[in-house]
Amino acid sequence: xxxxxxxxxxxxxxxxxxxxxxxxxxxxxxxxxxxxxxxxxxxxxxxxxxxxxxxxxxxxxxxxxxxxxxxxxxxxxxxxxxxxxxxxxxxxxxxxxxxxxxxxxxxxxxxxxxxxxxxxxxxxxxxxxxxxxxxxxxxxxxxxxxxxxxxxxxxxxxxxxxxxxxxxxxxxxxxxxxxxxxxxxxxxxxxxxxxxxxxxxxxxxxxxxxxxxxxxxxxxxxxxxxxxxxxxxxxxxxxxxxxxxxxxxxxxxxxxxxxxxxxxxxxxxxxxxxxxxxxxxxxxxxxxxxxxxxxxxxxxxxxxxxxxxxxxxxxxxxxxxxxxxxxxxxxxxxxxxxxxxxxxxxxxxxxxxxxxxxxxxxxxxxxxxxxxxxxxxxxxxxxxxxxxxxxxxxxxxxxxxxxxxxxxxxxxxxxxxxxxxxxxxxxxxxxxxxxxxxxxxxxxxxxxxxxxxxxxxxxxxxxxxxxxxxxxxxxxxxxxxxxxxxxxxxxxxxxxxxxxxxxxxxxxxxxxxxxxxxxxxxxxxxxxxxxxxxxxxxxxxxxxxxxxxxxxxxxxxxxxxxxxxxxxxxxxxxxxxxxxxxxxxxxxxxxxxxxxxxxxxxxxxxxxxxxxxxxxxxxxxxxxxxxxxxxxxxxxxxxxxxxxxxxxxxxxxxxxxxxxxxxxxxxxxxxxxxxxxxxxxxxxxxxxxxxxxxxxxxxxxxxxxxxxxxxxxxxxxxxxxxxxxxxxxxxxxxxxxxxxxxxxxxxxxxxxxxxxxxxxxxxxxxxxxxxxxxxxxxxxxxxxxxxxxxxxxxxxxxxxxxxxxxxxxxxxxxxxxxxxxxxxxxxxxxxxxxx
DNA sequence: CTCTCCCT
Numbered sequence: 001x002x003x004x005x006x007x008x009x010x011x012x013x014x015x016x017x018x019x020x021x022x023x024x025x026x027x028x029x030x031x032x033x034x035x036x037x038x039x040x041x042x043x044x045x046x047x048x049x050x051x052x053x054x055x056x057x058x059x060x061x062x063x064x065x066x067x068x069x070x071x072x073x074x075x076x077x078x079x080x081x082x083x084x085x086x087x088x089x090x091x092x093x094x095x096x097x098x099x100x101x102x103x104x105x106x107x108x109x110x111x112x113x114x115x116x117x118x119x120x121x122x123x124x125x126x127x128x129x130x131x132x133x134x135x136x137x138x139x140x141x142x143x144x145x146x147x148x149x150x151x152x153x154x155x156x157x158x159x160x161x162x163x164x165x166x167x168x169x170x171x172x173x174x175x176x177x178x179x180x181x182x183x184x185x186x187x188x189x190x191x192x193x194x195x196x197x198x199x200x201x202x203x204x205x206x207x208x209x210x211x212x213x214x215x216x217x218x219x220x221x222x223x224x225x226x227x228x229x230x231x232x233x234x235x236x237x238x239x240x241x242x243x244x245x246x247x248x249x250x251x252x253x254x255x256x257x258x259x260x261x262x263x264x265x266x267x268x269x270x271x272x273x274x275x276x277x278x279x280x281x282x283x284x285x286x287x288x289x290x291x292x293x294x295x296x297x298x299x300x301x302x303x304x305x306x307x308x309x310x311x312x313x314x315x316x317x318x319x320x321x322x323x324x325x326x327x328x329x330x331x332x333x334x335x336x337x338x339x340x341x342x343x344x345x346x347x348x349x350x351x352x353x354x355x356x357x358x359x360x361x362x363x364x365x366x367x368x369x370x371x372x373x374x375x376x377x378x379x380x381x382x383x384x385x386x387x388x389x390x391x392x393x394x395x396x397x398x399x400x401x402x403x404x405x406x407x408x409x410x411x412x413x414x415x416x417x418x419x420x421x422x423x424x425x426x427x428x429x430x431x432x433x434x435x436x437x438x439x440x441x442x443x444x445x446x447x448x449x450x451x452x453x454x455x456x457x458x459x460x461x462x463x464x465x466x467x468x469x470x471x472x473x474x475x476x477x478x479x480x481x482x483x484x485x486x487x488x489x490x491x492x493x494x495x496x497x498x499x500x501x502x503x504x505x506x507x508x509x510x511x512x513x514x515x516x517x518x519x520x521x522x523x524x525x526x527x528x529x530x531x532x533x534x535x536x537x538x539x540x541x542x543x544x545x546x547x548x549x550x551x552x553x554x555x556x557x558x559x560x561x562x563x564x565x566x567x568x569x570x571x572x573x574x575x576x577x578x579x580x581x582x583x584x585x586x587x588x589x590x591x592x593x594x595x596x597x598x599x600x601x602x603x604x605x606x607x608x609x610x611x612x613x614x615x616x617x618x619x620x621x622x623x624x625x626x627x628x629x630x631x632x633x634x635x636x637x638x639x640x641x642x643x644x645x646x647x648x649x650x651x652x653x654x655x656x657x658x659x660x661x662x663x664x665x666x667x668x669x670x671x672x673x674x675x676x677x678x679x680x681x682x683x684x685x686x687x688x689x690x691x692x693x694x695x696x697x698x699x700x701x702x703x704x705x706x707x708x709x710x711x712x713x714x715x716x717x718x719x720x721x722x723x724x725x726x727x728x729x730x731x732x733x734x735x736x737x738x739x740x741x742x743x744x745x746x747x748x749x750x751x752x753x754x755x756x757x758x759x760x761x762x763x764x765x766x767x768x769x770x771x772x773x774x775x776x777x778x779x780x781x782x783x784x785x786x787x788x789x790x791x792x793x794x795x796x797x798x799x800x801x802x803x804x805x806x807x808x809x810x811x812x813x814x815x816x817x818x819x820x821x822x823x824x825x826x827x828x829x830x831x832x833x834x835x
Numbered sequence: 836c837t838c839t840c841c842c843t
Contacts, residue, residue, distance in 0.1 A: 060841070060842080061840095061841065061842085062841090062842085088842095088843095089842075089843060104841095104842065104843080105841090105842055105843080106842045106843030107842090107843070108843095109842090109843065110843060131841095133841075133842085134841095134842090135841090135842065135843085222839070223837095223838075223839065224837095224838070224839095225836080225837095225838095245838095245839085246838090246839075246840065246841095247838065271839060271840085272839060272840070273839080273840070275840095276840095277840075277841080292839070293838095293839040293840090294839055294840080295839070295840080305837095306837075306838075306839065307839095308839090350841095358842095358843085362843095412843090414843090415842090415843035416843070443838075444837095444838075448837065448838070449837095546837095561837095563837070575836095575837070577837060577838080
């Protein structure tokens with residue numbers, strides 16, 4: 001009997017069977033509609049190599065896991081929970097008879113951690129692998145290690161809906177390709193990229209599509225704001241226009257997904273939730289605005305922010321495909337073919353962009369403190385693993401060598417991010433910890449703009465549990481309670497519905513986000529001490545409450561959610577979305593005294609004090625006695641580097657010394673002269689300037705330092721002697737004058753500016769650098785005005801001299817202008833003085 | 836001018 005009869009996948013079933021018989025890992029590429037998720041697993045249940053063991057099918061989403069299990073069970077003519085079952089968080093439908101188990105990603109990870117041999121499982125199918133979710137990549141890496149070390153007979157089938165040409169080679173495995181089955185979709189582009197807001201452009205395209213085509217329309221916009229805008233612009237069309245996004249209450253989502261009850265045409269304005277997660281019935285036309293919003297994680301601050309960018313090519317393909325499920329469809333792409341060619345093929349794998357703290361803890365528990373040793377498709381980036389380790393070490397989950405501690409193992413018993421697990425594991429009040437962690441994990445039950453105080457949410461959750469009419473989205477509160485209940489069970493504490501102590505809430509938040517405890521900032525005028533709504537976080541970041549927020553009067557906060565701030569926000573830093581007031585005593589318990597020696601730019605002084613600190617927050621100050629010289633030098637050098645070398649005042653002599661040495665560096669690279677350029681001096685401040693800094697405290701002190709001896713001291717024997725020989729400060733000319741040389745950058749010839757009468761009789765241009773470098777002569781009039789620039793004195797006397805003489809003799813009659821400059825006595829005086 | 840989307 002064949003479960004795939006009539007499906008495209010039927011053509012490759014025997015090929016897949018044979019490949020799996022002889023290879024532990026096989027890659028199948030099949031587009032949507034081929035039957036790879038809903039029929040193929042049934043075809044593999046009785047393979048001899050499976051030896052009666054189970055098949056696990058991995059799905060990235062719970063809704064998909066349930067749906068796939070239902071389809072597979074129906075293929076056998078059974079109900080779910082018989083031969084085919086599923087297991088997702090909070091829900092399992094499996095029995096002793098179950099041989100094919102559909103699971104979500106987190107479930108598989110937990111199962112592998114509990115039983116690395118996967119006893120009784122013969123095949124694991126990783127579906128939708130093209131999405132390259134962090135957990136799917138992790139599952140593959142762990143499964144490959146299990147195959148290598150414990151279970152040579154375990155098979156893995158990787159299934160991908162889009163063709164990534166590089167994937168087979170990177171996996172090094174047999175590759176099978178199947179046709180899909182979908183109706184053709186006519187993809188249409190604009191001739192040029194549109195200008196203006198995406199909601200206007202999309203609304204215009206929807207109007208046209210309503211006139212030109214039959215059937216329901218699905219339009220993609222980046223977010224809720226744009227969806228609202230487009231809704232307003234389409235208020236008058238002859239169709240039902242409905243929004244669809246993740247935050248929408250389930251009942252309203254249902255209206256968008258099902259056909260309109262009164263049979264009217266439907267227009268759905270959706271975020272990328274409609275790309276893969278939810279399927280809308282009856283769609284014949286897709287309008288793709290071409291934008292998509294996604295989260296960018298900044299490992300430096302541990303914060304993330306939402307960024308709106310262009311859709312990728314594979315996402316646009318997914319979106320367009322939504323028009324071809326019922327019959328032939330149309331997809332309007334609101335950009336030009338030229339832009340299409342420039343779109344990135346796909347988003348980078350989540351592994352390369354996400355917060356790696358959960359992954360790093362999982363791997364430590366797995367026994368792999370160094371994640372790079374596993375077989376990855378894309379290895380977790382080392383700097384992110386480093387940041388994750390730092391966080392986990394701070395939570396006592398890892399030891400110094402990166403191995404999991406008993407506390408780390410305990411954190412993994414709470415299925416959530418290690419930060420929240422730490423809150424749940426160590427929070428003194430277990431019932432409150434469960435409520436707070438659940439609120440922090442789920443989306444906000446309060447609407448936008450209703451204050452940031454987390455305690456208010458705890459109150460709302462508890463009054464809802466008491467059965468009272470209260471605030472908050474009930475569907476969200478239900479999800480929050482489901483999480484809280486699971487964690488209360490793990491901690492073995494009863495539910496608590498009393499009014500929460502707000503400061504206790506803050507203390508719990510501080511456990512999860514230790515770097516986000518914050519102190520109120522003084523306003524710039526220095527008058528208001530609190531109430532400005534602006535805070536400094538222990539991480540050093542600034543953050544602000546929304547205008548008029550009730551928490552603005554707090555002296556200290558524990559901030560749970562904030563964004564990383566954007567350029568337009570200036571000094572205020574990030575925006576606080578969720579926080580709780582914090583008892584300053586909690587800060588005190590975490591504080592420690594540290595020596596603070598630093599340059600303060602505003603006052604222009606060296607600050608040397610002891611500070612009682614929590615990260616960037618200073619709770620107390622006392623003077624520091626006996627400042628170690630090394631710290632002083634370090635702090636002053638850092639100050640000069642941040643403000644610039646202009647804090648130091650170089651005399652003309654010091655500048656000349658720098659120019660002389662610089663010239664020699666160019667002329668004689670083999671001699672290793674020190675680098676006295678601005679960049680070179682800044683790089684070596686501690687070495688050459690350090691000895692001059694022992695009593696420096698202020699900007700004026702810095703300006704008073706005599707730099708010439710400092711620079712001279714930086715030269716090593718016999719450089720001072722060589723410097724005087726090779727790059728002298730002055731040259732003596734035939735008149736007897738000692739004339740100062742002007743050394744120039746980049747090894748140019750130095751300038752000797754001298755009155756031409758002082759050189760009478762001299763044929764050869766003077767030189768420096770041991771005779772190798774002729775000076776550039778600036779010949780001057782008796783008044784010191786330049787009349788000629790030359791490096792060839794001989795030819796000057798023979799020709800140009802006579803033109804100069806003709807021009808100047810009248811103006812300077814008292815000075816000698818001999819017919820024969822070769823024989824006249826060189827002089828800096830007038831004729832009268834000569835006779 | 837906050838709020839793409841998942842998972843234990």
